[in-house]
Amino acid sequence: MDNGFLWGVATSAFQLEGSPYADWTSWDSILSEKPNVTNHYALYKEDLNLLKDLGVNSYRFSIEWSRIQPREHIWDDASLAHYQEIIDILLQNNIEPMVTIHHFTHPLWFIKKYPWHKEASVEKFMNFAEKVVSRLKGVRYWITFNEPYVLLLGGYLEGCMPPGIRDPALAIKALQNILICHAKTYDFIHGKAMDSGTAANVSVAHNMAALAPWSRYNPLDRLLSKIAKYFYNHSLLDAFLTGVLKIKFPFRNEISVPVPIKGKLDFFGVNYYTRLHIRFNPFKKMGVELRNRDIDGYGLTDMGWEIHPRGLEKVLRYASKLHIPLIITENGIATRDGQKKIKYMKRHIDAVEKSIKDGIDVRGYYYWSLIDNYEWLQGLDARFGLYRVDFDTLKRQPTNAAAYYSYIIKTREAWSAERQTPTQGRNL
Numbered sequence: 001m002d003n004g005f006l007w008g009v010a011t012s013a014f015q016l017e018g019s020p021y022a023d024w025t026s027w028d029s030i031l032s033e034k035p036n037v038t039n040h041y042a043l044y045k046e047d048l049n050l051l052k053d054l055g056v057n058s059y060r061f062s063i064e065w066s067r068i069q070p071r072e073h074i075w076d077d078a079s080l081a082h083y084q085e086i087i088d089i090l091l092q093n094n095i096e097p098m099v100t101i102h103h104f105t106h107p108l109w110f111i112k113k114y115p116w117h118k119e120a121s122v123e124k125f126m127n128f129a130e131k132v133v134s135r136l137k138g139v140r141y142w143i144t145f146n147e148p149y150v151l152l153l154g155g156y157l158e159g160c161m162p163p164g165i166r167d168p169a170l171a172i173k174a175l176q177n178i179l180i181c182h183a184k185t186y187d188f189i190h191g192k193a194m195d196s197g198t199a200a201n202v203s204v205a206h207n208m209a210a211l212a213p214w215s216r217y218n219p220l221d222r223l224l225s226k227i228a229k230y231f232y233n234h235s236l237l238d239a240f241l242t243g244v245l246k247i248k249f250p251f252r253n254e255i256s257v258p259v260p261i262k263g264k265l266d267f268f269g270v271n272y273y274t275r276l277h278i279r280f281n282p283f284k285k286m287g288v289e290l291r292n293r294d295i296d297g298y299g300l301t302d303m304g305w306e307i308h309p310r311g312l313e314k315v316l317r318y319a320s321k322l323h324i325p326l327i328i329t330e331n332g333i334a335t336r337d338g339q340k341k342i343k344y345m346k347r348h349i350d351a352v353e354k355s356i357k358d359g360i361d362v363r364g365y366y367y368w369s370l371i372d373n374y375e376w377l378q379g380l381d382a383r384f385g386l387y388r389v390d391f392d393t394l395k396r397q398p399t400n401a402a403a404y405y406s407y408i409i410k411t412r413e414a415w416s417a418e419r420q421t422p423t424q425g426r427n428l
């Protein structure tokens, strides 16, 4: 893996461009009004120019499976060529592409016939993953799955994301199949890289949150927060270390599931946004209630999320027990207030700097997101972009935070030069 620090922005295809063939398209009625969202699929050149204006040296983006394989037996080579063109433009501009193969959406046929809890999902996903990895040239950084746990919680426990199931047993089966796909894709990418003599750096992007008991004095709040912390932040890390996924839901026995992912990571992608406060509530599912609170006085985001930069240091420290390089694959704020966006960014990047100084091996930071986009459960109101999008005219306008990010990149690029071979992070 290169030694230079990756300064980037992250996006996902569906959130920018929609897709007529994706499961989410019929899931959320707002998409019938704006099926092309920001119309990035047509305006990609204009948007890629924004990366040059920002001065980033990397760009994380995803490819939309449902465009590439709109029907089970139909492959659309033009869309693969489209994503290859994006890669080529990035490379011509010395911007390192980081490609996410799966970012929440599926072709409708897949989720209907082969949802993740079914065994056949593995073969169907692998057909797609192998096609993409064989076809796309010039990619050295891959994310197999974005936030497998969020997909699980949304799709299989809360039921608020496709396939809209609420069943813990099926959730575990689905997670197992997803992790089998991660392992197979990891091996396939490395096999291809070996054949062509190129480098390959493969990871997942794991959503990690700071988690705290609502009341430190309530033993049940404390217990639940401990269980949640282990499940949400640690269990996947441990599975990469041991090949066994240990799941414990509140008030149920622990389950151990074998997963073939031991050591199948070249770096670890951390998505970090906020802290959640956990409270025992017998009327909620599994007795767990999650709340946001403004404890540090930095305020809440437009989505009501607590701004808690110290949490980023904490999750980086947890993740450092993997003893591999860490990359912050997403961090950002939904707000219409440019100054608030700047402060959020600065405080979190300061937290990264502090972690590096403390010896944690962090190799990159990707701000979420380049431009305003479709936010899964919030529609078009969550303004994460460094560039604001007017969803009627589709005009992109820089926020103050865009210039600020460029300034950060220029003034802190010394990080990469200064960084010695970092000492590994401390074990927890």
Ligand code: BGC
Residues within 6 Å of the ligand: 012, 015, 146, 147, 150, 207, 271, 330, 368, 375, 376
């Ligand atoms: C996801 C993004 C999402 C962002 C903000 C992350 O969990 O990867 O797709 O837009 O959070 O909610």
